[in-house]
Amino acid sequence: MGAVKTKRMPRAVREQQMLDAAVRTFGQRGYMAASMDEIAELAGVSKPLVYLYLNSKDDLFTACIRREATALTEAVRGGVRRDLPADRQLWDGLRAFFAHTAAHPDGWSVLHLQARTHGERFASEVAAMRTELVEFVTQLIVVAAREARRDPDLPEREVAGLAEALVGAAESLAAWANVTPGVTAREAATTLMNFAWAGLGGLLDGRPWADA
Amino acid sequence: MGAVKTKRMPRAVREQQMLDAAVRTFGQRGYMAASMDEIAELAGVSKPLVYLYLNSKDDLFTACIRREATALTEAVRGGVRRDLPADRQLWDGLRAFFAHTAAHPDGWSVLHLQARTHGERFASEVAAMRTELVEFVTQLIVVAAREARRDPDLPEREVAGLAEALVGAAESLAAWANVTPGVTAREAATTLMNFAWAGLGGLLDGRPWADA
Numbered sequence: 001m002g003a004v005k006t007k008r009m010p011r012a013v014r015e016q017q018m019l020d021a022a023v024r025t026f027g028q029r030g031y032m033a034a035s036m037d038e039i040a041e042l043a044g045v046s047k048p049l050v051y052l053y054l055n056s057k058d059d060l061f062t063a064c065i066r067r068e069a070t071a072l073t074e075a076v077r078g079g080v081r082r083d084l085p086a087d088r089q090l091w092d093g094l095r096a097f098f099a100h101t102a103a104h105p106d107g108w109s110v111l112h113l114q115a116r117t118h119g120e121r122f123a124s125e126v127a128a129m130r131t132e133l134v135e136f137v138t139q140l141i142v143v144a145a146r147e148a149r150r151d152p153d154l155p156e157r158e159v160a161g162l163a164e165a166l167v168g169a170a171e172s173l174a175a176w177a178n179v180t181p182g183v184t185a186r187e188a189a190t191t192l193m194n195f196a197w198a199g200l201g202g203l204l205d206g207r208p209w210a211d212a
Numbered sequence: 213m214g215a216v217k218t219k220r221m222p223r224a225v226r227e228q229q230m231l232d233a234a235v236r237t238f239g240q241r242g243y244m245a246a247s248m249d250e251i252a253e254l255a256g257v258s259k260p261l262v263y264l265y266l267n268s269k270d271d272l273f274t275a276c277i278r279r280e281a282t283a284l285t286e287a288v289r290g291g292v293r294r295d296l297p298a299d300r301q302l303w304d305g306l307r308a309f310f311a312h313t314a315a316h317p318d319g320w321s322v323l324h325l326q327a328r329t330h331g332e333r334f335a336s337e338v339a340a341m342r343t344e345l346v347e348f349v350t351q352l353i354v355v356a357a358r359e360a361r362r363d364p365d366l367p368e369r370e371v372a373g374l375a376e377a378l379v380g381a382a383e384s385l386a387a388w389a390n391v392t393p394g395v396t397a398r399e400a401a402t403t404l405m406n407f408a409w410a411g412l413g414g415l416l417d418g419r420p421w422a423d424a
Contacts, residue, residue, distance in 0.1 A: 169376075
């Protein structure tokens, strides 16, 4: 019945609908349990059309990872204004990160869990996104160090380690926030900001990081 | 030729040798590429004996995850003295964690990478270890909050979030330290301690956490 209507739809639009359905199905069922039948039905297209457009379950999953990874890194970059002080940039970046992962729990599940639990090919797709996030945080710490005029005291390797720690903390916290009822993106961002910027010690002394 | 010598060895010892060989092979080659032939050869036993003792590649991999997870959590718990102040406990716990992951890079690769990239069954084995580490850190933060007399100001949910962030940061940093030449366990622990306890802000102001 929807055949005529369907035919009018450009391929790019139809592909996005398939990817929407696939991200939702992979995110909620897991890669193994997700069926191409279910994805096709949810997308409102025939299964052969999914195969025609996206080739295979593996290729469809890879396309999901790429789309969700790009959306997440763009959300973080887009949330940050480069002319602001480093702590403000980190705060804005964290809020953008947690807002995006909260708004797209299935996408985050694909990136953080599914893409890492089903083989090296998918894991390496997600590793590229992670490298970008780590580089972004690294630059932020370098800027902060320059602002604080501490560059010579903070060796490159420690900066790299701090960036790895911060991205790992954000990933872990986003996964936890998405399965813990009532945790908002802002709360998750605040927790990490307190942890990373003010430090646990300062927080316990009653000196949390303050959004000036 | 070594048949007589082999026969004298108790089953428990032989099994540990198989697990040693399996952890090394899984850690270095990855779960998919690791072959039972290679594991048996490295363990100095026949392949049928590996199957007799450990049943299947999946069961052998599960046994590896359990052994390495237990060893890691015991190393962390064993490195900490409960009568010391919370920041000291965290510092000792972090040093134990990074010393163990540095000394057992193949075991850490199995837990952090391989166990999460090959299906839900293995991922849930590693999730149990993670829960234990998060609980350990949660208790530490609760103790620290009590010492600082800030309990009413630090809600349970924020403590849970901080623990998730810290464990995520430690996992991320351990993976990075193991592939970055020349990073010692102590350096990795110091980076995370600075990040978590003194805070990035304090660090950049020239106030790192001090091991009193």
